[in-house]
Amino acid sequence: MTTTLERTAPRDLAAELPARLSLTPKTTLAGQLDGAWWPYSRDLEAELPPLAAALEEPWGRVTRVTVNPTRWPVVPHTVPMGGRLLHVGWFTEQDPDKLILLSYTVGRWDLLVIPPETDAASAARLMAAAAIPGSSLTAGVLMANETVIGRGMRDARRREATWESEGGACMSPFGNRMDRSTLPLPGDGWR
Template identity: 35%
Template sequence: MSSSTTLVPPPAAAEPSHHTLRLRLKPKGSLAGYVDGAWWPRSRDLAAELPALLAVLAIRPGTIERITYNLTTWTSVPRRLLIEGSAVRMEGFRSQPPCTVTVAGQGRQRLTLLILPPDMPEAAAHEILMRAARRDNADSPDTLLAPGRAVGGEFSDGATERWEVDGGRVR
């Protein structure tokens, strides 16, 4: 089974990251909504992006045991990643929303993160990161990522957008 496990070295002190992690989480204890925050990775290579994310997230769900993701969103992902000496089980599903990743830790603790496309414009990404991390935010992933939302402006609701797509028109 070693062929399905990828060893990801821990971040070395001699090799500091030149990029900050683009992540925003709701305050601890927030129960509202579909997501617990948002993450804006720099690529679609989940195995390469996870070490920095998991280093930060380990304080929330404890030791991370499992990551679930949508199979169509990411490039090739191994069944397990070895991160800082611990095996993390990677489980891809076609049924998981394409714009989410769930990080599960000990004791059934888990975080569901909204995933922003790596090529999203910075201003739009910042707006969505901040909105997804608000304590009271209960927007669905589709609503948070809905196209045509103006940065800094009012946002239309998802029901109206679906109605317009189905042939309705807002004047």
């Protein structure tokens, strides 16, 4: 029997789950980002209320949110949240991997948005990197770096699997099998 699991949570489940956040500690160092958010889905109407609620205590009341529409299939104008409306705007000029939160009384916060389908190890690296105080790395740079790191990790796992499937055979740096005749010889040679 085969079971297929969705990598993103349905609307009801997303609203019940706590927001997955990593925030920059309060410091005088100003960086490009104030932390990272890893939503469960690409449904802003379901995802924004838990996010704004989680941020009320440390940051104050969020009144507006802006996104780049390339990462969100539907961008509602307003999202109901606990008897009030959260206003949502979109700008194609905004970094697609960033969410901007605004408050009339407190200010602005920029969060890296980690795609919901991201694996846990990549999300953990991204959340930690986005929360470094004073970092000059933008959301786009962090995502590009993670793409390279993730690709390297997948290649390393593939190479290890190849090693194991071949019984630990010697491989050249170019991925070719090496036998004794192709190994470098010591000064006196092998016999």
